[in-house]
Amino acid sequence: MIPGVRVHLDHNATTPLRPEALEVLRELSARLRGNPSSVHASGREARARLDEARARTAAALGCVEDEVVFTSGGTESIQLALAGVVRAAGAQRGLVTSVVEHSAVLAAADRLERERRPVTRVRVDPTGRVEPGEIVDAAREDCALVSLQAANNELGTLQPVAALGAALRARGAGRPLLHTDAVQALGRVALGPLLELADLASFSAHKVGGPTGIGVLVRRRGVHLEPLLGTGSQEGGLRPGTEPVAAIAAAALAIELAVRERAAYADRVARLCRLLWQQLHANIPDVALNGPDLDAPRLPNTLNVSVAGVESRTFLARLDLEGLEASAGSACASGSLEPSHVLLALGHDAERARGALRLSLGRTSGEEDVHKAVDILRRTISAAR
Ligand code: PLP
Secondary structure, X not given: OOOOOOEEOEOOOOOOOOHHHHHHHHHHHHHOOOOOOOOOHHHHHHHHHHHHHHHHHHHHHOOOHHHEEEEOOHHHHHHHHHHHHHHHOOOOOEEXXXXXXXXXXXXXXXXXXXXXXXXXXXXXXXXXXXXXXXXXXXXXXXXXXEEOOOEOOOOOEEOOHHHHHHHHHOOOOOOOEEEEEOOOOOOOOOOHHHHHOOOEEEEEHHHHOOOOOOEEEEEOOOOOOOOOOOOOOOHHHOOOOOOXXXXXXXXXXXXXXXXXXXXXXXXXHHHHHHHHHHHHHXXXXXXXXXXXXXXXXXXXXXXXXXXXXXXXXXHHHHHHHHOEEOEOOOHHHOOOOOXXXXXXXXXXXXXXXXXXXXXXXXXXXOHHHHHHHHHHHHHHHHHHO
């Protein structure tokens, strides 16, 4: 809880910087003087800290060091994976993805389509889940890459990435590669089974208490990518520009801690999430849960609800005045008046989609936040009706 006043239930948008990460950021920002590409002592010190951050990140994510590419965030990791693989595969090759992906994936898909490449967006069931067989069928010879999110940022739905990876591998040589947008899964669900069968995976440090502006793309050995920005020697030739070493080191620590603390954190926050839904259900008439059931496999921290007769985008401003911070769908789309593409993809009508409210708990949330949030929602909704 933000001391004294506000209840912040918008951790899927971003998370507060962890004190441990802030400490590293502070210390290295003050101390490091060199460019990691310089050969003098200051440069070598920066290089050593960068190498250490890469080793930590690789160990946390279960890959080897040269498979870690540091980027500016989840969005860039995704763009590099999607455009990078598809363009490197040659003309006429394309992408298969789902209709409920984050806008970073959908924007990359649109761009590839404008390059006259085949792009298929597979539908989902009423909980937001894809059927792996549908993706496998859609991924024909002209498909260079399949991209499927590990967890949906609006609903908390988990996608069958491991099953899809196994099905694609069963096709043998010439199979499409698999990328997973694991930005919301990091620190919330076990990554092992997901990453084992994916060729590429995208992550973002600011979703797990790291600084904004640092992402990771895990690219398995042997996967060819065309860089987005010309050539350069940094990040294995995939991302030109001097590396922000202090921020990368802080990000690596946050990722390591998120993975290490995941099981205990997920249990704690899942209990809070369940309490939040029970309290909403008991106190607010006509509240409906969007996405998977509380007992289904899901992100432990995310609840998406619609309240009949309430339009969430105007309602969010009232909640904010009362001290509750939430969002309508994804933070990136929150300025838009369009109903969430994810809610519409579930088959809900525009009214239910416009009434969707995303409440996402985090490391700093406690039971007091849940009770306070329900009280604010109850009062604000009855005043709005
Ligand atoms: N993918 C998902 C599922 C997300 O939730 C987000 C951020 O909201 C992103 C990608 C983009 O990450 P970033 O904000 O680091 O660019």
